[in-house]
Amino acid sequence: MASCTDDTRTTKLVEPKPGRKLHRKLLFLSGLTLPLPVLAGYSFNFPEPVTPIARETLHIHNEFMLVITVLFVVVFAIMIYSMIRHRKSTGHAAARFTGPTSALQWFWTLIPFAILLFIDFILMGIPAVKAIVNMEDTKTGTDIVLKVTGMQWKWQYEYPEAGVKFISVLATPREQIANAEPKGEHYLLEVDKPVVLPVGKKIRVLLTSLDVIHTWWVPQFGVKRDAVPGFLRETWLLIEKPGIYRGQCAELCGKDHGFMPVVVRAVPEPEYLAWLETQKAEAKAAAGGADRTWSTEELMAKGKEVYDKICVACHQPNGQGLPPTFPALAGSKLVNGPLLGADGKIIPDSHVDRVLNGKAGTAMQAFRNSLSDVEIASIITYERNSFGNRKGDMIQPAQIKALR
Amino acid sequence: MKPAFSDADLERRRAASRRLGWLLAAVVLAIYIAGLFVKR
Amino acid sequence: MSTATTTHPAEHAVADYHGGWLRWITTTNHKDIGTMYMTFALVMFFVGGLMILGVRAELFQPGLQLMKPEFFNQLIGVHALIMIFGALMPAATGFANWMIPLMIGAPDMALPRLNNWGFWLLPPAAFLLTLPFTLALFGIGDGALATGWTFYAPLSVQGGMGVDFAILAVHILGISSIMGSINIIVTIFNMRAPGMTMMKLPLFAWGWLITAFLLIATLPVLAGAVTMLLTDRHFGTHFFDAAGGGDPILFQHLFWFFGHPEVYILLLPVWGLIPHVLSTFSRKPIYGHTAQIYSFIAIGLLSVVVWAHHILTSGLPLPALIYFMFSTMAISLPLAVLFFCWIATMWKGAMSFETPMLFAIGFIVLFGIAGLTGLVLADVAADAQYHHSYFVVAHFHYALFAGGIMGVMTGVYFWLPKWTGHMYSEKLGKLHFWLTVLSFNLTFMPQFFLGLAGMPRRIPDYALQFAEFNAISSIGAFILGFSQLIFAWNIWSCVRGGPKVDGRVWEGAEGLEWELSSPPPHHSWETQPVVK
Known part of the structure; x- marks a missing residue:
């Protein structure tokens, strides 16, 4: 029966909208009448843990839920007993006591509090302290460091030892979010480039942010840590099982807070090392790109690709932005202003300055450290020659490299 | 009929209330200003 | 300038009395001001409720149907501010204004004109808070505060002018609450009738103190x-900007140094009134009056030293994590004393189950869920999973709706006959209770499971695995919202008329306030009450 319900769920997801809607209604109605079989599609606890921390957290959670359920049942059973027995309508006469009077009564009164003290500080407290100490131990026996940088509304992953870094953004098409297309199986939990990590290795995760506070969270890892701009935070993972694990940003970070998922692909170590090598090669090729001269067509094509990934959330596909918070690029004074000063330097508050250094106090972040020379040059060139902007000029990756 | 408080008594209580009220307001202001100098 | 300080209150009132709407603007009478607070709270309850129904409608199905994420973010934050500062706090202050002078045998609040001022700051503040919504309709600005009610920097530093409006509104609301608090403290300290010692002071007054x-x-x-x-936004300071030597987490510490006590600010008046209701309908004196007073004090003291349990994932040092975990767990002890005393008050009484009693019992059970889930939330290890998720949303709605709002409803049904002299419709009251309790659980119980499954808070759209519970939650929210119309109607008809009640109203009612007629005369305690 359980597998049958699972089947309905998967088919439901790929069906066109009206049918899906009906299906959900039916599912919901049947949920009211036939709770048990349908409940197989509902989740009542943490997802399957895949790290030691997540397993410990699940264990602690289950234990605590049991404890508080027992407390709840016992306390309210007493209350309900009283509500049934001590009613005016059954002729019960009210007592007049207002507190314990004898030593024996005091003893019985204090017993529940002694039990609670034991539950709080011994039964729950001791395993909790052990778990926290373990959770905070990011430095013992670390094999790999992964640096995670949150930015509105994407994650950048960096492997400092290998010199590899890349940005990972939501891959769900806008049409699905706008209900114009059926939603895929991993709706809102899919990215263009997942972060790849080896299984069985202790990974120290360093977190920071470029703009506002974000929170990196993968439920199956059992860790959640804020990425605070200007500070480094840390946590650790040891993934025990290969697979694809999905999570989301958990701290409200602006308009697309709900649209910056975390996707981790955990693979055996050899596969991870091979992947890392291809990344290194790609990074090298990209860095080499900065030294050659690019044609306008190349820059425009690359620029569109990067714009649609990095800039589009705020400035929109048509460059109209979402004023007043996110200004339009089409017809913008800044974009249509001079490219560089006569001395070849950056003009303050110019287009190049804005893309490299951002604007403090706004959502416009500095892309100096998150994008490559080629990407920055191509974005600037693209923006100056799109959305009705007709500057006709371009900037070379080599120039950006020199300006840094 | 004996009123709840005599006029003199009521006036005394109101005056004490005003004094305590100003004192509490001063405490509020002090906490507010001290708050601006908090460093972590 | 009136001569209020030297004349007898009754004469003063005759001289100062205005008819019509001027009466409400210029009034210094604690009952009038209490009524205004209650009315304002009820209106704001519906305003905040409408906002969240918009949110729940958007969350009914995955995908964006009704609104943009920017607008969604505005609704959730302003909903919280309206419900906390516009509905719950004014309702509690309204109770205090109406009941504390009656309970302690005072002719009025100690500082009546401050009282008037405290109320009249509220409507402009609520107006300022919601004005950016209207301005945005006319193309001015980008709408209201979109940072959630917590204003976390640097998101709030980068936000639009809605943040400035909210900052201004919070200042005004704060001043209003401070004035109300000063008035209540000095009234309790200075205006008690002879014989009313602090230890005899009713629990409601103690909770409010x-x-x-x-x-x-x-x-x-x-x-x-x-x-x-x-100043960070407009005057170039860097309190919360790391690039200028500041720290975004400092804001969170300051905010929650207020924010956690705020939870008890909202709940203590309710914890104060619940024993009165239980005692009345159990026809039995309050159990553990003194123990409850000491618990209130203990909770008050503990509440200001546990704030960082709201930011356990922000990267606090290990000793801080352990300290905040244990200090938070310690709150469960005085809270358990309260639960013990509530149930012991009912024990061996002669109970009847009128609407206020039903709400009080509903409050105890559902608030019990809030307390118990709060205990597990304090555990740092498990909190890593619960934090920022719908588990937290469910937890604090059990605390603030079932604990706060249902507590206020208890008080309204309990005292409305005293205020109006009429009995409300018991039938509608019971219907309201059952609809509220059932739809409340239908709304928020699924949110616990959503949080456990990994749904973060404050997202306008969600992955498909969360669809079923969200649909159930939205249906519950709409039933919950519309059930409150019964409440409003019941209050309205009770104010307009209904069966007359005597001064005592309820068979088991004890306390000074029940010795006055219902409704009490415009000037209470013309004669000195006898404190038993």
């Missing part, structure tokens, strides 16, 4: 934090 002290200790900190935010 602790609340008032908490407000005085913590609201200036919130005001300081949002002032610093304002």
Whole structure:
């Protein structure tokens, strides 16, 4: 029966909208009448843990839920007993006591509090302290460091030892979010480039942010840590099982807070090392790109690709932005202003300055450290020659490299 | 009929209330200003 | 200038009495001001409720159907501010204004004109808070505060002018609450009838006394934090900007230094009134009056030293994590004393189950869920999973709706006959209770499971695995919202008329307030009450 319900769920997801809607209604109605079989599609606890921390957290959670359920049942059973027995309508006469009077009564009164003290500080407290100490131990026996940088509304992953870094953004098409297309199986939990990590290795995760506070969270890892701009935070993972694990940003970070998922692909170590090598090669090729001269067509094509990934959330596909918070690029004074000063330097508050250094106090972040020379040059060139902007000029990756 | 408080008594209580009220307001202001100098 | 300080209150009132709407603007009478507070709270309850129904409608199905994420973010934050500062706090202050002078045998609040001022700051503040919505309709600005009610920097530093409006509104609301608190403290200290010692003081007044002290200790900190935010936004300071030597987490510490006591600020008046209701309908004196007073004090003291349990994932040092975990767990002890006393008050009584009693029992059970889930949330290890998720949303709605709002409803049904002299419709009251309790659980119980499954808070759209519970939750929210119309109708008809009640109203009612007629005369306690 359980597998049958699972089947309905998967088919439901790929069906066109009206049918899906009906299906959900039916599912919901049947949920009211036939709770048990349908409940197989509902989740009542943490997802399957895949790290030691997540397993410990699940264990602690289950234990605590049991404890508080027992407390709840016992306390309210007493209350309900009283509500049934001590009613005016059954002729019960009210007592007049207002507190314990004898030593024996005091003893019985204090017993529940002694039990609670034991539950709080011994039964729950001791395993909790052990778990926290373990959770905070990011430095013992670390094999790999992964640096995670949150930015509105994407994650950048960096492997400092290998010199590899890349940005990972939501891959769900806008049409699905706008209900114009059926939603895929991993709706809102899919990215263009997942972060790849080896299984069985202790990974120290360093977190920071470029703009506002974000929170990196993968439920199956059992860790959640804020990425605070200007500070480094840390946590650790040891993934025990290969697979694809999905999570989301958990701290409200602006308009697309709900649209910056975390996707981790955990693979055996050899596969991870091979992947890392291809990344290194790609990074090298990209860095080499900065030294050659690019044609306008190349820059425009690359620029569109990067714009649609990095800039589009705020400035929109048509460059109209979402004023007043996110200004339009089409017809913008800044974009249509001079490219560089006569001395070849950056003009303050110019287009190049804005893309490299951002604007403090706004959502416009500095892309100096998150994008490559080629990407920055191509974005600037693209923006100056799109959305009705007709500057006709371009900037070379080599120039950006020199300006840094 | 004996009123709840005599006029003199009521006036005394109101005056004490005003004094305590100003004192509490001063405490509020002090906490507010001290708050601006908090460093972590 | 009136001569209020030297004349007898009754004469003063005759001289100052205005008919029509001027009466309400110029009134210094605690009952009039209490009524205005209650009315304002009810209106704001519906305003905040409408906002969240918009949110729940958007969350009914995955995908964006009704609104853009920017607008969604505005609705959730303003909903919280309206419900906390516009509905719950004014309702509690309304109770205090109406009942504390009656309970302690005072002719009025000690500082009546301050009282009037405290109320009349509220409507402009609520107007300022919601004005950016209207302005945005006319193309001015980008709408209201979109940072959630917590204003976390640097998101709030980068936000639009809605943040400035909210900062201004919070300052005004804060001043209003401070004035109300000062008035309540001085009234309790100076205006008690002869024989009313502090230990005989009714629990409702005690709960409010602790609340008032908490407000005085913590609201200036919130005001300081949002002032610093304002200067960071406009005057080039760097309190919360790491690039200028500041720290975004400092804001969170300051905010929650206010924010956690705020939870008890909202709940202590309710914890104060629940024993009165239980005792009345069990026809038995309150159990553990003194123990409850000491618990209130203990909770008040503990509440200002546990704030960082709201930011356990922000990267606090290990000793801080352990300290905040254990200090938070310690709150469960005085809270358990309260639960014990509530149930012991009912034990061996002669109970009947009128609407206020039903709400009080509903409050105890559902608030029990809030307390117990709060205990597990304190555990740092498990909190890593619960934090920022719907588990937290469910937890604090059990605390603030079932604990706060249902507590206020208990008080309204309990005291409305005293205020109006009429009995409300018991039938509609019971219907309101059952609809509220069932739809409340239908709304928020699924949110616990959503949080456990990994759904973060404050997202306008969600992955497909969360669809079923969200649909159930939205249906529950709409039933819950529309059930409140019964409440409003019941209050309205009770104010307009209904069966007359005597001074005591309820068979088991004890306390000074029940010795006056219902409704009490415009000037209570013309004769000195006898305190038993």
